[in-house]
Amino acid sequence: MSEIRHIVFDIGKVLVHYDPDLPFSRLIPDATDRKWFFDNVCTADWNIEQDRGRSWEEAEALLIAEHPAHQENIRNFRRCWHEMVPHAYDDTVGIMEGLIEAGHDVTMLTNFAADTFVEARKRFDFLDRPRGVTVSGEVRMIKPERGIYELHAASFGLDPARTLFIDDSQKNVDGAIAAGWQAVLFTDAATLRRDLGARRIEA
Numbered sequence: 001m002s003e004i005r006h007i008v009f010d011i012g013k014v015l016v017h018y019d020p021d022l023p024f025s026r027l028i029p030d031a032t033d034r035k036w037f038f039d040n041v042c043t044a045d046w047n048i049e050q051d052r053g054r055s056w057e058e059a060e061a062l063l064i065a066e067h068p069a070h071q072e073n074i075r076n077f078r079r080c081w082h083e084m085v086p087h088a089y090d091d092t093v094g095i096m097e098g099l100i101e102a103g104h105d106v107t108m109l110t111n112f113a114a115d116t117f118v119e120a121r122k123r124f125d126f127l128d129r130p131r132g133v134t135v136s137g138e139v140r141m142i143k144p145e146r147g148i149y150e151l152h153a154a155s156f157g158l159d160p161a162r163t164l165f166i167d168d169s170q171k172n173v174d175g176a177i178a179a180g181w182q183a184v185l186f187t188d189a190a191t192l193r194r195d196l197g198a199r200r201i202e203a
Contacts, residue, residue: 010167011110023080053140058155107176108133144175
């Protein structure tokens with residue numbers, strides 16, 4: 001295992017909480033109806049295309065054409081996005097800031113719609129602390145596609161073999177490893193500290 005020189009953080013569910021159920025438990029109170037809506041209307045596959053760069057206007061129009069009876073809640077997905085990200089994970093943010101203060105090279109690589117990332121950056125000022133970020137919606141590629149890892153490494157001058165990626169999704173971790181990076185699956189801050197310590201990285 002090569003010595004780590006670069007540390008790359010995912011954002012959603014690693015640094016910032018994300019849960020679409022938060023507003024929709026109010027908008028669609030019945031749990032069965034809400035599950036149907038997420039399984040059949042505003043699905044994860046639909047949402048990830050906004051992370052790839054599709055505009056919300058186009059995304060909403062496509063779904064409203066298919067599900068006109070759900071027009072209001074289709075639009076509510078974007079309208080209520082701010083409720084889906086209510087807080088940061090202070091313990092993980094503390095680790096990231098500690099790494100930066102200790103002199104480690106820290107960047108971020110995230111699947112995020114371009115416009116909602118602008119909102120997130122205004123709300124969470126720690127997102128400006130790392131050296132930089134690659135946002136999928138801006139570069140029109142998403143994890144776990146190999147190209148986005150290669151673009152991030154090239155953009156920030158990272159040596160892939162000496163780069164450690166931290167993500168809550170196993171498929172994104174696997175994508176980083178396939179691109180020649182080292183990577184760990186994020187579950188909680190305590191486990192992340194142990195993973196860093198195993199690589200002789202102190203935060």
